[in-house]
Amino acid sequence: MSDVSVPNDVTLMEKVVNLSKRRGFVFPSAEIYGGFRSTYDYGPIGVQLLRNVKDAWWRSMVQMRDDVVGLDAAILSPPAIWEASGHLKNFTDPLVDCRQCRERFREDQLEDVTICPGCGGKDTFTEARNFNLMFKTHAGPVESDAAVAYLRPETAQGMFINFSNVLQSSRKKPPFGIAQIGKSFRNEITPGNFVFRTREFEQMELEFFVPPEEALQWYEYWCATRYQWYIDLGIPESKLRMRPHDADELSHYSSGTSDVEFLFPWGWGELEGIANRGDYDLTQHATHSGEKLDYFDQATNSRYVPHVIEPAAGATRTMMAFLLAAYDEEEVRGETRTVLRLHPRLAPYKVAVLPLSKKDDLMPMAREVLALLQPHLMCDFDETQAIGRRYRRQDELGTPFCVTIDFDSPEDQSVTIRERDTMEQVRVPVAELLAHLLPRLV
Ligand code: ATP
Numbered sequence: 001m002s003d004v005s006v007p008n009d010v011t012l013m014e015k016v017v018n019l020s021k022r023r024g025f026v027f028p029s030a031e032i033y034g035g036f037r038s039t040y041d042y043g044p045i046g047v048q049l050l051r052n053v054k055d056a057w058w059r060s061m062v063q064m065r066d067d068v069v070g071l072d073a074a075i076l077s078p079p080a081i082w083e084a085s086g087h088l089k090n091f092t093d094p095l096v097d098c099r100q101c102r103e104r105f106r107e108d109q110l111e112d113v114t115i116c117p118g119c120g121g122k123d124t125f126t127e128a129r130n131f132n133l134m135f136k137t138h139a140g141p142v143e144s145d146a147a148v149a150y151l152r153p154e155t156a157q158g159m160f161i162n163f164s165n166v167l168q169s170s171r172k173k174p175p176f177g178i179a180q181i182g183k184s185f186r187n188e189i190t191p192g193n194f195v196f197r198t199r200e201f202e203q204m205e206l207e208f209f210v211p212p213e214e215a216l217q218w219y220e221y222w223c224a225t226r227y228q229w230y231i232d233l234g235i236p237e238s239k240l241r242m243r244p245h246d247a248d249e250l251s252h253y254s255s256g257t258s259d260v261e262f263l264f265p266w267g268w269g270e271l272e273g274i275a276n277r278g279d280y281d282l283t284q285h286a287t288h289s290g291e292k293l294d295y296f297d298q299a300t301n302s303r304y305v306p307h308v309i310e311p312a313a314g315a316t317r318t319m320m321a322f323l324l325a326a327y328d329e330e331e332v333r334g335e336t337r338t339v340l341r342l343h344p345r346l347a348p349y350k351v352a353v354l355p356l357s358k359k360d361d362l363m364p365m366a367r368e369v370l371a372l373l374q375p376h377l378m379c380d381f382d383e384t385q386a387i388g389r390r391y392r393r394q395d396e397l398g399t400p401f402c403v404t405i406d407f408d409s410p411e412d413q414s415v416t417i418r419e420r421d422t423m424e425q426v427r428v429p430v431a432e433l434l435a436h437l438l439p440r441l442v
Contacts, residue, residue: 013265016323017194019338023396025049025323026195038191038198045397046319048348048378050202053319054181056345057204060229061179068177068206069170073158075183076139076149081157084288085281091153092130093189100124106189133186135199151185156310158182159207160281163293174295174306175218177208181315195316196269202315209295209306212279215255218309219276223258226274226311230260230318234343235325239263253280260313262321271321272313279305322346326398332423340398341421344441349399350377351437354390356406358383366405369415369430373403376434377441395420401437 020026024043030036042050062070082088094107101119107128110117116124135151138144152158159166159178166178181204191197210218227242245257256276261268282305286293294305326340344350351373355366366383373379380399382390387404394402402418409415415433418425428436 012324012327013194015338016320016327019327019340019396020046020194020323023393038188039200040195040198045348049322049342049346049398050315050319052346052348053322054202054204054315056233057229057313057315058179058181061177061204061206065177067172067175068179068208069166069172071159071162071166071178071180072182073152073155073162073180075152075185076137077152077157079148079150080288081161081285082134082150084284085157085160086284087134087153088132091134092132094128095131095189096125096128098124099126104189109190131187131189133188135185135187153186154184154312155180155182155203155205156207156281156312159205160285160293160308161289163209163282163285164291167295173297175208175210175214177206179204179206181205193264193266193269195320196264198316201317203312204315204318205310205312207281208309208311209282210309211297212304212307215276215278215307215309219256219274222309222311223274226272226313227260230262230271230321232343233322233346234341235262235321239325241268243268251275253278262325264321264324269317271318272311274309274311277308277310279307281308282306337392337395339395339420342398342400344400347398347400348378349380349394349397350401350441352380352382352390352394352399352402354381354387354402354404355383356387356404361410362405362407365410369403369405369433372430372433373437376438391418391423400441403433 023045025046027041027043028035029039029041062068079088095104096107097104098116098118098121100121101116103116103118105117107113113125114123134153137149137151138147139149140147158180162178166172182202183200184203185200188197188199191199208218208222223242227240230240231237239262241261243259243261245259250257254275254277258274259270260272262271282293294303296303322342323340326342328339328341329336330339353366353370353373355362370379370381380394382393391402398420400420404416404418406416413431414427414429416425417428417436
């Protein structure tokens with residue numbers, strides 16, 4: 001066994017996209033109708049991987065802490081929220097049209113604002129105009145102005161508008177946070193790069209409310225904590241960096257923002273932004289709604305508007321980064337083995353149960369082993385094809401362990417465990433199987 005080569009970055013993207021389709025991670029949406037504008041469906045393996053990314057985030061942000069609680073707010077929302085947040089006015093991208101080829105571009109993404117990347121035309125662009133990225137719809141049967149609703153473009157506002165509800169019901173006090181995972185929608189002008197930028201995507205966001213004088217300290221804490229989360233789940237440090245925004249990139253209310261960036265095949269791209277947002281959000285909603293959104297500190301007998309530190313990550317984009325980082329090829333006995341070296345916590349299946357033969361003598365025991373593991377672990381069960389091909393398939397899914405039931409198994413009540421990364425095999429009594437596997441899968 002030897003490392004051939006880590007696939008070069010131009011083909012890495014194609015390989016991951018192909019693997020995603022072939023093995024059921026991600027399918028182009030509405031494919032039987034010719035596809036639908038950069039939308040994607042998460043297949044049987046992808047839904048599991050995405051869920052594990054979200055669970056890993058929830059585990060570290062909510063389950064393992066006593067100062068963060070969860071929330072699941074509505075996606076449909078009234079204009080008042082977006083008026084207060086500034087999105088109706090400011091959530092825009094500058095849009096230019098090429099008069100020659102009629103293609104549309106984001107002006108801020110053009111390498112040269114005088115050259116059209118579509119047709120090469122010079123000075124063919126229209127004046128830039130601001131295009132609002134929010135999806136607008138109508139709630140109810142009447143398409144009047146009074147019925148206008150928006151699909152949320154971020155999950156964050158759900159936390160701000162529920163600040164008082166959560167404060168009162170959870171009995172938390174600053175510093176404390178509200179976490180949410182869910183879909184967001186942005187009418188992106190130029191979606192692309194697979195699921196990196198889509199119009200419908202999932203976010204994982206925390207709004208952490210702190211006494212104003214502690215804001216800087218918490219901002220630094222969350223920058224370090226969030227960076228480490230990606231490292232702990234297997235992104236190599238060489239592909240991850242923290243990029244503080246320059247002063248001219250900061251929104252007017254933010255006193256500091258840093259992005260966690262991943263080295264995608266086309267260059268560095270944002271996975272998550274951590275922002276020190278001051279009291280902007282709570283103040284805006286308090287002013288617009290007329291409700292008090294502050295905290296009365298009994299210890300000091302004073303009232304203040306908490307400042308907010310916001311780590312805002314993309315679940316779907318992060319899942320893609322984990323896939324790209326995990327993809328590996330190596331040569332084994334003259335053949336190329338493709339393997340996803342996913343962290344066990346992220347792996348879609350933890351164990352594959354593989355009876356060596358479909359014959360009757362092995363199936364009852366294989367089913368028993370499956371029933372033993374299923375309450376604890378997400379398992380695959382595969383009884384067809386040669387065992388070598390079944391191992392290769394599991395390697396491509398990133399399954400950390402295969403458990404094989406062979407012709408000796410019914411006799412000695414033991415099975416063979418094959419490990420994904422080393423391909424080493426050990427024989428283990430069924431009675432010890434769970435004790436062997438569980439500690440290796442957390
Ligand atoms: P970008 O600069 O890439 O458009 P952003 O700075 O507007 O992103 P935020 O508003 O900070 O993004 O959202 C937080 C996270 O949500 C991003 O870091 C990214 O992971 C994810 N995200 C934002 N827009 C999209 C999208 N269109 N498709 C997929 N994920 C997205």
